[in-house]
Amino acid sequence: MRCKLTTLAISASLALPCTCGLSKDSSHPPLPTSLPEDTFTSLVESSPFTRLLNLSDTLVLSGIALLGETQVLTIVDTEDGSSITVSEQANERGWHMVDIKNPDSLESATASISFEGGEIIRVRYNKERLALTHKRMGYKAQARAQIAKAKEKARNHTGDGPAHGVSQQQVSLLNRISQIKLPEGYRPGDGRNAEESHRLHQNFVQQRMAQMSAVQKGQVGQLWQQQVAVNPQMPNRGAAFVRILEHVSRSKN
Numbered sequence: 001m002r003c004k005l006t007t008l009a010i011s012a013s014l015a016l017p018c019t020c021g022l023s024k025d026s027s028h029p030p031l032p033t034s035l036p037e038d039t040f041t042s043l044v045e046s047s048p049f050t051r052l053l054n055l056s057d058t059l060v061l062s063g064i065a066l067l068g069e070t071q072v073l074t075i076v077d078t079e080d081g082s083s084i085t086v087s088e089q090a091n092e093r094g095w096h097m098v099d100i101k102n103p104d105s106l107e108s109a110t111a112s113i114s115f116e117g118g119e120i121i122r123v124r125y126n127k128e129r130l131a132l133t134h135k136r137m138g139y140k141a142q143a144r145a146q147i148a149k150a151k152e153k154a155r156n157h158t159g160d161g162p163a164h165g166v167s168q169q170q171v172s173l174l175n176r177i178s179q180i181k182l183p184e185g186y187r188p189g190d191g192r193n194a195e196e197s198h199r200l201h202q203n204f205v206q207q208r209m210a211q212m213s214a215v216q217k218g219q220v221g222q223l224w225q226q227q228v229a230v231n232p233q234m235p236n237r238g239a240a241f242v243r244i245l246e247h248v249s250r251s252k253n
Contacts, residue, residue, distance in 0.1 A: 059113075
């Protein structure tokens with residue numbers, strides 16, 4: 001299992017003030033009784049607010065190499081795009097290779113990896129998942145570059161009006177578009193991890209774009225460029241793009 005992303009800390013005792021049963025003449029109300037220390041043990045150990053990610057769902061074998069007599073594997077974590085090196089010797093994460101079958105063929109190889117704590121999972125090569133992860137990381141890098149460019153443009157701006165150069169009329173339109181309700185069929189939150197959420201987003205976008213005319217696709221591209229210029233640090237780019245799709249799909253072009 002992956003590390004816990006959110007933990008729930010609960011006090012070992014809880015005092016609840018209570019005035020039931022007190023008479024009007026009571027000058028010394030009874031103190032509330034503290035609960036036993038083990039009252040919340042189950043919640044502390046198995047928090048309902050803790051999200052667990054299964055490593056077997058996010059790790060993909062991406063490379064096999066033989067360095068001297070040492071077999072070295074490269075594994076990609078599709079959750080964050082990180083590349084991890086694993087061999088028979090434990091790495092800095094405490095992971096090490098237990099066994100590998102068909103090491104001469106990356107496409108058919110299966111590696112057994114032991115994690116700190118003793119859990120063992122099997123990882124395999126998957127070309128499609130690696131390509132999607134690479135593309136998703138590319139989108140994130142593009143977003144960072146756009147934010148940096150917008151900041152630099154704002155610093156160097158000396159003319160009248162906003163640095164992004166988008167008319168107030170279009171800014172108002174973009175603001176209205178940002179209030180559009182997301183369609184019910186758009187549910188990237190159903191994904192178990194970032195990889196699945198991205199796949200759900202991409203599938204929805206591709207299906208919607210396939211139904212658009214060339215003129216509509218051009219409008220989508222223009223509005224998206226303006227949105228990026230005006231709001232380079234928008235919190236949810238996927239949802240912002242889908243709202244533009246919704247706006248344009250309602251047009252008569």
